[in-house]
Amino acid sequence: MPPVKKIVTWLIVIFLLYAIVTSPTQAADIVGSAWEVITNGVTNIARFFDSLIARS
Known part of the structure; x- marks a missing residue:
């Protein structure tokens, strides 16, 4: 079975x-x-994290 992940990756690179x-x-x-x-x-x-810290 061919490495499908590798083929799909190359197809995406070629398309881009x-x-x-x-x-x-x-x-x-x-x-x-x-x-x-x-x-x-x-x-x-x-x-968000700044507001969490400010409330403490």
């Missing part, structure tokens, strides 16, 4: 490279949006 090459502007927008979501999440988690 194809998406970046065919429409780099849209790919940059997607990465920027994903980065914004991650930074907002980290900021909100930090605020």
Whole structure:
């Protein structure tokens, strides 16, 4: 049986490279949006723990 995980990983990498090459502007927008979501999440988690510490 072929290593399915390895094949799927390569297919995802190839698809991502194809998406970046065919429409780099849209790919940059997607990465920027994903980065914004991650930074907002980290900021909100930090605020949550800060408020927990402030209440003690």
